[in-house]
Amino acid sequence: MNRASYTTRDETGMGRKPRDRASMASDRMIPGLRNSGMMLLSAIVLGSVTATPGHAQAGGPPARGAPQATARMAPLPTFRADAWGLPDEPQLGFVEISGGPFLMGSDPRLDPESFENEHWPGDGTMGTVDLPTYYISRYEVTIGQFRAFVEATGRTVDPQALLAPDSYPVIFVSWPDAVAYTRWLEGEMKKSATTPPALREMLNTGWRVTLPTEAEWEKAARGTDGRIFPWGDEEIAGPANIAGRSLTPVGYFDCSAVCANGLEDMSGNVWEWTRTPFSGTGYGGVTTAPDLEADALWVMRGGSYADALNLNRVAVRGGADPGARRGFIGFRLAITRD
Amino acid sequence: MTSTRQHGVQPPERGKATRAPRNAPPSTPRSSGWVIVFPLIAAVLLFAISLSDRARGAGTVALSLQGAAVAVVALSLALLVWLRKTGVTRTIEFTGARKQHYIQAMVQLSIFLYWGWYWQLTNGTRPVYLMAPLILAQLAFAYAIDALVSLWRREKYVFGFGPFPIIFSINLFLWFRDDWFYLQFVMIAVGVLGKEFIRWEREGRKVHIFNPSAFALGLFSLILVLTSSTGMTWGPEIASTLRLAPRIYLYLFLGGLVVMYFFRITLLTMTAAATLFGLGAAYYAITGVPYFLDTEIPTAVFLGLHLLITDPSTSPRTPPGKIVFGVLYGASVFGLYTILGSFGAPTFYDKLLAVPLLNLSVRWIDRMVAGIPVTSIWKKLGLDALEHRANLMHMSVWIAFFAGMTLLGKTDGRHTGDSLPFWGEACSNELPNACKRLLLLETTYCTDNSGWACNEVGRHYTEGRITAMNEDRAFGYYSRACELRYQAGCLNLLDPGSVTEANPRAFDLRLLLREGGLNLLDMPEPQLYTRACEHGWAFACNRVAGAL
Numbered sequence: 001m002n003r004a005s006y007t008t009r010d011e012t013g014m015g016r017k018p019r020d021r022a023s024m025a026s027d028r029m030i031p032g033l034r035n036s037g038m039m040l041l042s043a044i045v046l047g048s049v050t051a052t053p054g055h056a057q058a059g060g061p062p063a064r065g066a067p068q069a070t071a072r073m074a075p076l077p078t079f080r081a082d083a084w085g086l087p088d089e090p091q092l093g094f095v096e097i098s099g100g101p102f103l104m105g106s107d108p109r110l111d112p113e114s115f116e117n118e119h120w121p122g123d124g125t126m127g128t129v130d131l132p133t134y135y136i137s138r139y140e141v142t143i144g145q146f147r148a149f150v151e152a153t154g155r156t157v158d159p160q161a162l163l164a165p166d167s168y169p170v171i172f173v174s175w176p177d178a179v180a181y182t183r184w185l186e187g188e189m190k191k192s193a194t195t196p197p198a199l200r201e202m203l204n205t206g207w208r209v210t211l212p213t214e215a216e217w218e219k220a221a222r223g224t225d226g227r228i229f230p231w232g233d234e235e236i237a238g239p240a241n242i243a244g245r246s247l248t249p250v251g252y253f254d255c256s257a258v259c260a261n262g263l264e265d266m267s268g269n270v271w272e273w274t275r276t277p278f279s280g281t282g283y284g285g286v287t288t289a290p291d292l293e294a295d296a297l298w299v300m301r302g303g304s305y306a307d308a309l310n311l312n313r314v315a316v317r318g319g320a321d322p323g324a325r326r327g328f329i330g331f332r333l334a335i336t337r338d
Numbered sequence: 339m340t341s342t343r344q345h346g347v348q349p350p351e352r353g354k355a356t357r358a359p360r361n362a363p364p365s366t367p368r369s370s371g372w373v374i375v376f377p378l379i380a381a382v383l384l385f386a387i388s389l390s391d392r393a394r395g396a397g398t399v400a401l402s403l404q405g406a407a408v409a410v411v412a413l414s415l416a417l418l419v420w421l422r423k424t425g426v427t428r429t430i431e432f433t434g435a436r437k438q439h440y441i442q443a444m445v446q447l448s449i450f451l452y453w454g455w456y457w458q459l460t461n462g463t464r465p466v467y468l469m470a471p472l473i474l475a476q477l478a479f480a481y482a483i484d485a486l487v488s489l490w491r492r493e494k495y496v497f498g499f500g501p502f503p504i505i506f507s508i509n510l511f512l513w514f515r516d517d518w519f520y521l522q523f524v525m526i527a528v529g530v531l532g533k534e535f536i537r538w539e540r541e542g543r544k545v546h547i548f549n550p551s552a553f554a555l556g557l558f559s560l561i562l563v564l565t566s567s568t569g570m571t572w573g574p575e576i577a578s579t580l581r582l583a584p585r586i587y588l589y590l591f592l593g594g595l596v597v598m599y600f601f602r603i604t605l606l607t608m609t610a611a612a613t614l615f616g617l618g619a620a621y622y623a624i625t626g627v628p629y630f631l632d633t634e635i636p637t638a639v640f641l642g643l644h645l646l647i648t649d650p651s652t653s654p655r656t657p658p659g660k661i662v663f664g665v666l667y668g669a670s671v672f673g674l675y676t677i678l679g680s681f682g683a684p685t686f687y688d689k690l691l692a693v694p695l696l697n698l699s700v701r702w703i704d705r706m707v708a709g710i711p712v713t714s715i716w717k718k719l720g721l722d723a724l725e726h727r728a729n730l731m732h733m734s735v736w737i738a739f740f741a742g743m744t745l746l747g748k749t750d751g752r753h754t755g756d757s758l759p760f761w762g763e764a765c766s767n768e769l770p771n772a773c774k775r776l777l778l779l780e781t782t783y784c785t786d787n788s789g790w791a792c793n794e795v796g797r798h799y800t801e802g803r804i805t806a807m808n809e810d811r812a813f814g815y816y817s818r819a820c821e822l823r824y825q826a827g828c829l830n831l832l833d834p835g836s837v838t839e840a841n842p843r844a845f846d847l848r849l850l851l852r853e854g855g856l857n858l859l860d861m862p863e864p865q866l867y868t869r870a871c872e873h874g875w876a877f878a879c880n881r882v883a884g885a886l
Contacts, residue, residue: 176817179831183813210832275832277825292840296825322828323821 076167077139077251077264083194084185085144085166091135091196094335095220095261099133102219103226105283106315111228113235113310117280117317126226127283129215135335136212136220139250139264140169140272141181149181152188158325167249169270169330175298175322178273178331182209185333202335212334214276214283214299214317221267221302221314223260228313230259230266240268241305242312248305267312270330271300271320278319296322304328370427373489374414376497380482381410387475392468396516403475406523410482417489429494430485438650439499441600445593446506446645456583460859465572465579469513472522476505479523483530491534504529507551507645511638511690512558513572521558521570529554540701541655547700549649552693559690563683574686577638582856586637587749591740594644595733602724603648604732605660606667608739610643611635613668615743625770630675631779632755632853634748639671642689652697657721657728658707659700666703667696752872756853758783759874765804773804783849784815789824790846792816796830797837809834841877842870 078088087093106114107125120127144166150157158172173181186209189195195203203209212220221230231238239253251264259266277290278297290296297319303312306328310316320329387393388403421428450473454466480501488495505526514521529550536547562568580586598604614635621629630636635643647653647667654663670692678685712722720728743749754760761779764772777798783791796815799808813834819827824846826838842850847870848858858866864885870878 174821175828176820176831180813180817277828290825290829292825292829292838293843294825295823295843296820296828297823298828321823323823 074254074256076249079142079144079167080194084148084188085142087137087139089138091199093138094135094199094333095138095263096133096135097131097216097220097261099131100224101128101130102222102224103127104129104215104218104315106228106313111313111315113313114315115317118315120283121281129219129283131215131219132337134212134216134337136216136261136263137333138262140270140330140332141178142166142250143168143170145185146170146173146181149184153180153184155180160327161325164247165249168247169250169265171247171270171327171330172325173273173330174325175273175320177325178211179275181331182211182333185209199335202337207335207337209333209335211273211275211331212336214274214301216334216336217266217272217274217301218314220261220263227260228315230255230263230314232258235309238267240265240312242268242303243308244268244305246305266302266314268303268307269305270302270328271304271318272302273320273329273331274299274301278317283317298322300329370421370429371418373421373428373430373485373495374418376430376495377410377414377417377482377485380478380485381407381414383478384410384475384482387471387478390471392471393475396519399472399516399519402520402523403472405520406475406479409523410479410486413486414482417486420490427493428489430489431494431496433496433498435499438601439503442597442645443499443502443506445596446503446510448593449510449590449641450506452589453580453583453586457579458857460857469509472513472519473505473509476509476522476526477501480505480526480530483527487530487534501530503645504551508555510641510645511555511573511576513576515570515572518570525554525558528557532557538701540704545651547652548694548697549646549652552646552649552652552690552697555646555690556692556694559687563678563681563687563691566683568684568687574684577636577686580637580641581633581853585750587640588744590637590641590644591749595737597644597648598729598733598736601648601650602726602729603650603653603660604729604736605657605721605724606648606653606664607643608732608736609661609664610647610668610671611640611664611736612739613665614639614672615748617669617672626767627761627764627769627772627775628753628755629672630755631775632753634743634753636689638686639689642671642693643667646689647693647696652700654700654703654707655724656704656707657724658710658716659703660724661721662703662707663696663700666699667692670696752853757873758850759876763874777805783846784818786849787822788842788846788849789819789822789827790840790842791850792819792822793824793827793830793839796827797839800830800834800837842875847875847878 077093079085080088080092083092103126105120105126106118108114108119109125119125143162143164146157147162147166149155150162155177157177161170161172161177186203189200189209190203192200222228227233228235229238230240238258239255241248241253247269250269253264253268255264255266256262276299278299279290300318300320301316302314303316320326384403384407388400388407393400393403420426450466454464454469457466458464484501485495485497508522508525508529512525514525532548532553533546533550536553537544538547539545559573562570568574583589594607598607618629618634628634647663654660671688674688674691675685678688716722720731740749747753755775758776758779761772761776765776777795780791780794780798784795792815796812796819798805799812799815801807813831816827816830816834820831824840824843826840829838844863844866847866848861851858851866851869851873858869861869864882867878867881867885871882
């Protein structure tokens with residue numbers, strides 16, 4: 001993604017727009033990360049802005065030199081044009097994550113690669129979080145799905161978001177874009193007969209389509225056994241698009257057999273927005289009220305195709321300006337009860 | 339005209355036919371043809387400016403200039419052909435500059451320089467100064483069109499400073515944006531043609547009805563408003579950035595005194611200002627809120643009082659006539675402000691729309707005041723005839739009036755309406771128009787990138803208290819607030835059911851406290867919060883007190 005693709009609000013107000021938003025925004029990835037002592041991460045994340053364009057090989061296999069990943073043997077996932085482009089699965093790709101506790105964060109004794117803001121306050125290791133049952137989408141939201149939203153609502157989005165084939169993860173979406181998509185999809189699913197009855201029933205009784213919190217995201221990605229990567233603790237690149245040169249279609253690397261909850265691309269491909277405000281300190285088991293007078297940053301999870309293995313660990317916490325539209329940030333969906 | 343120097347063919351004697359006899363020697367038409375050199379020089383200048391960085395930076399501007407040059411060349415050649423064919427003689431007369439042109443032009447130029455210095459973008463460029471080559475191009479075009487029209491219709495074109503005040507006056511109010519810059523030339527052509535063709539008899543002389551610049555500005559404003567195309571110009575930006583120049587009211591006042599001294603327009607300006615001030619004061623007394631948002635008389639209106647309505651040719655000449663004209667202008671600006679606002683049109687055009695209509699009413703005003711008996715009191719007030727001494731007396735009254743307005747804080751300096759908390763409280767107290775103004779102000783600040791303001795506008799659309807409830811609009815404003823990193827906006831996106839509010843951040847305050855456009859980006863935070871406290875932000879006062 002080159003810097004020209006970065007969202008800018010240029011000065012058009014003949015003196016009324018007092019600062020260069022582009023230069024501000026380019027700094028925005030850094031503060032939250034700097035607070036967390038993750039300069040390395042911030043450098044790598046920003047570095048990926050200038051990496052090879054993600055869509056350079058759209059439609060083809062990953063580039064040579066991509067991680068030692070297991071190429072997909074099973075057929076690529078298919079999507080339903082009559083169901084907003086959602087996966088052709090009984091529950092439209094939503095996977096149930098059973099309620100209960102899980103180990104969150106990182107213990108530096110077990111995971112020397114971990115960053116400081118993954119360590120819980122107190123003893124500085126991991127903590128237990130108990131979550132009720134929720135659902136999370138098996139795949140990252142695709143361009144096809146996002147296109148359906150744009151066509152239905154007329155929302156103005158970054159044109160780069162819709163450039164690649166429909167099976168690729170949508171990128172160049174801001175946090176509000178992602179939230180707007182979830183809001184639209186919820187409305188559609190609530191009223192459409194296409195929605196599986198059980199899902200529709202849930203949505204009409206207080207459940208919401210939204211972004212996952214970072215706790216929901218992490219539990220879905222690592223299961224309940226505290227693993228470091230979705231596929232286990234081994235520091236080898238599993239079936240994921242990591243340290244590569246370009247994006248791949250969602251689910252291109254078949255991780256269903258080895259990854260927690262059978263989810264795809266929880267590591268790699270694109271960073272994923274969550275609905276948790278970013279703070280420089282560790283999660284600590286509760287989401288504290290954000291400082292309303294500080295500039296907003298929101299947590300993103302999961303690393304990207306352009307990041308090294310250690311940044312694709314499930315406990316890694318990135319923070320980004322909600323207005324950032326980058327070629328390595330996308331999102332996935334959750335269905336939770338209010 | 340103090341001296342006359344003629345080139346080319348001697349003008350025919352007054353009253354004699356200008357058409358050459360059929361068998362006239364060929365020397366007559368040939369010697370008349372040189373007059374097209376003048377518009378051709380203007381065309382060359384236009385073309386040269388089209389090659390400048392300013393014009394080439396915006397392709398449409400360069401094309402507009404080249405199009406204007408081509409039009410001038412074509413009309414010049416047509417004139418040449420006509421001259422040769424008919425044998426009609428034409429000449430150009432170079433006269434000394436007329437005071438009413440060059441003094442007004444110098445005052446206008448000084449305003450450009452002063453205002454232009456303070457309107458500076460964050461990248462260091464000054465839009466007014468960048469406009470200079472394009473103003474020069476407009477001058478060249480105006481001279482060319484003026485000359486061509488004159489030479490078609492009359493035996494001579496009198497070269498003077500006339501186009502300067504026309505072009506300067508137009509550019510002090512309206513620039514078309516680069517994509518539509520060709521319309522700037524159309525506007526000038528309309529102004530010049532209006533002066534040439536729309537005439538009537540007044541006091542035994544054939545004179546133009548409309549002030550050329552005011553006619554063009556008024557007509558184009560009307561078209562822009564009626565076609566909802568007001569976004570094609572920089573008009574509102576020009577009007578709002580005038581306040582960037584420190585003590586701009588005082589500056590305009592002093593410049594206006596020069597014009598008043600020479601052209602005895604004091605009564606006109608003073609009565610218009612007094613009318614606006616009086617109506618505004620009455621409105622405030624009745625409603626508790628200022629009529630004009632953040633000023634007693636908008637800066638651009640104050641400028642118009644001195645330079646737009648004061649053309650002696652198109653305004654009444656008698657003192658009572660000037661008083662009536664001034665009162666009508668003040669009242670019409672006051673009324674148009676509300677009328678335009680109620681139609682959702684930019685209120686900026688209030689000062690431009692009325693002038694042509696007032697020009698049209700001049701004969702009626704003359705007739706009306708002619709019947710007023712001149713009493714001794716009128717004579718004592720210098721209202722019987724506009725003599726120099728009487729004008730000086732009126733100027734002294736105007737100076738006292740302006741000093742009084744300034745002492746009351748009604749010119750330069752902070753205005754009640756600059757404070758958003760004032761409008762918030764006025765809205766809570768359900769004062770007339772206050773909620774509408776609050777929404778307008780916050781929407782403007784949102785457009786200027788204040789996340790706080792976007793969140794507030796979203797909140798209003800969620801709550802539906804001061805405007806109709808609109809969930810989609812609210813979501814749009816929360817989205818913008820969030821993208822501007824205003825956290826409450828993000829939270830409102832996630833949970834539209836409950837509205838989260840917070841105080842403005844330092845960055846928001848830098849936008850909210852500008853009082854019309856000051857650049858506060860580099861103001862240290864302690865000073866910023868002190869300023870916010872002065873503007874009525876209670877949280878800022880607490881912060882200032884806490885820091886002590």
